[in-house]
Amino acid sequence: MDFVSIKKRLLKFSRSAWTPFAAIPIALGIGAIVLLIAGYNPLQAYAAMWQGAFKDRTAITEVLIKATPLIFIGAGLAVAFRCSIWNIGAEGQFYAGAVAATAVGIYLGDLPRFLLVPLVLIAGASSGALWGMLAAFLKNRFGANEVVTTIMLNYIAIFITGWLVTGPMIETAGLFAQTAKISQNAWLWRFLPPTRLHTGFILAVVVALVLYIIIFKTSLGYTIRAVGINPEAARYAGINVKRKVLLAMAISGGAAGLGGAVEVAAISYRLYQLISPGYGFDGIAVSLLVNNNPLGVIFSGILFGALRSGAEVMQMNAKVPSVLVFLIQGLVVLSVVAFGVYSYVSKEKEE
Amino acid sequence: MEDSMPKNNDPQTILRMEEIHKSFPGGVFANRGVNLEVRQGEIHCLLGENGAGKTVLMSVLYGLYKPDAGSIYYKNEKFDARNPKDAIQNRIGMVHQHFMLVETLSVAENIILGQYKPWKVLNNLDPVIKKIQQMSKDYGLNVDPTSLVQDLSVGEQQRVEILKALYHGADLLILDEPTAVLTPQESEHLLDFLRQLADKGLTIVFITHKLEEVMQISDRVTILRDGKTIATVNTKETNPPELAKMMVGRDVLMDLSKKEKQPGKIIFSVKNLNVKDERGLPAVKNFSFEVYEREVVGIAGVSGNGQSELALALAGLMNSEFDSIILNEISITKRDLTRLNQLGMAHIPEDRQKMGLILPFSVSENFIAETFNDRPFSKYGFLQFKTIKNYSQSLVKKFSIRVGDVDEEIAHLSGGNQQKVVVARELDRRPKFLLVNQPTRGIDIGATEFVRQQIIAERDGGAAILLISTDLEEIFALSDRILVMFEGQVMGEVSPNPDMIEQVGLLMAGKTIESVL
Structure with missing residues (x-):
């Protein structure tokens, strides 16, 4: 086989939907080299990682639990990105959701379960x-770039949370910077005891599905995609571009906020400053990995959940420091993006 | 005219481009066999409408694009620049429409940008600064090499660009519409300066679509139209109307059999429309007209005289002021302008790729760009894919659009077929008033003929049509009345009598109706 036909095959492959996932072995390969240089046995490290993610039922459910906020956030971001709104603020929106959910869960704790759970989520x-x-x-009113404003709003949300959990909403004992537990009536059902797997995961999958349908099957999704690709043509066709921008951000932020509420109501039961270990940023990669398709987000969310979950075990059992774990995660994102750019550029060239 | 070009290696000839072809994805043919011959020490204007292929031709020379076919001879040798660096080394300089300057660097740093050697930590700029100071003094340019580019006015930045080319020893200087960004006074200065440079032996290629500039500055002028060379003439032996005709006219493609006009009622009327362009300057001034049913009113004019702004304002896509706009006996307020669609207007926009179509969408998704929310294409907010597909297939058949599958990305279609999609979509809504802007620009003859026949059929079906086109032949073939637009104003109304083409040319060049009749 000559070089040209290899290149053609590679190109064809690089355009298929599964490509992004092929970037993962490449990233792990590079990661192995880094691990070797740092003096660790990559086989051992990756074995620990695999074990950590898929060893038994508990491990697998933990992966799904880690994937839940990523699916909420990723599916929402997919909508914003389809509309060409670069929402880097899912982290802050997640916090905003967690704060509101905690407040409802504590201060309206006397309400019966069938009322309180939906209220917390809403x-x-x-x-x-x-x-x-x-x-x-x-953005609409002053033309402020959403990348800048959403990043700033992240800080504001995180610091408001910090103030709340050390001041007005601090637990009654006042020992730790955290709120009191929310009412039991607000807890989501853990349906597979003794694991922590909860109905929030199912809700995340449903939300992803609904957003997929909205984006690809409804006239509303049509307008959001049209605005994302060519706002001028959308305006020409009579679409109110600003309204769509507002709506896309509402959907995106709403999904992230729902993720924050679920995290509080199903896992932490209370609010503290570091309730998100950066889900909002991982969510960006989760969405980009599957070309901003909310349905694909379910799978890439689980994949990132597995990476996160496995990485924790790798750190514990193979004694790989956490920085290297983050490095491997970064490599995954980077190679996915590189693959995407390669197929994009070669497509342009070919034409 | 092409035959009169010297084919031998005339010692005077510094540049010869032969049969240059260049096309882009989406079936855009920018150059379709262009010939250009430039003589040593002359100012040679490259005249043509937007999209005629002027910039592309010069970009091919400068090494920015690789031509599909054709050959270039520069200083009597075969020349093929692989990139701009190649061109610069061969002493060709180009000043682009959008300046290629790094705003945060000084003038001197910008001028030696390409030659800056990063491994030499201490680049000594002093000799460069001295040389620039000397040059700027010699040419009377008044450029301070140590000031930051971001602190300079647009005119000064342009001088830096020219200085950059001269610093690298350019023998041939290309300027792409240099006066477009300048005030009238600055333009005057620039033209004087270029004349000086030419007198010193520099060869200049000056891209423009402004006739007065051609007359004022050039020795010779080559006219491009639709990616082809129309003629090369000595400036002294021509005049603006003739140039305008060559620039916008086209050989008669066909005889459109058109029924006699049936007088009807007024469908669309505009009183005193004023539009400001993006820079806030008046582009359309007190523009008034009416269009009757079963009538095509043509707006003729050299491009850039406010036609785009007129169309965008009428489509509600640009802010405007007006005394009244009446569509089908309904008085239109400013607010209504954004929903003229629903009131019975259709619009075939000037730029199908930027405005008319969403390129990554499929053909059928583009067909419903304005009706996606209406039954039967959408029910309870859900798109009805089967209905949409059937509808699309019927339109494809009716308008003989060449496409394999309506689910195919529209970007893969040729320009002509893309335009047919826009036309099909707009006409199928049976508009009372149809606004058409440059309906056949850049598409092949077959598609052109088809689109024109559709417009005529629409007129015979009762629609009122406003046709904006810089193609005089198109205006004459389709219109029942012609309004000539110059600098945002109506210069006069003429009938589409072929004998009137001379007068229309004069009106397009800014002459008043009283002086030409």
């Missing part, structure tokens, strides 16, 4: 949506 989603719409408003 509070989280609308709070996240409002936080997202704030950036959209600034």
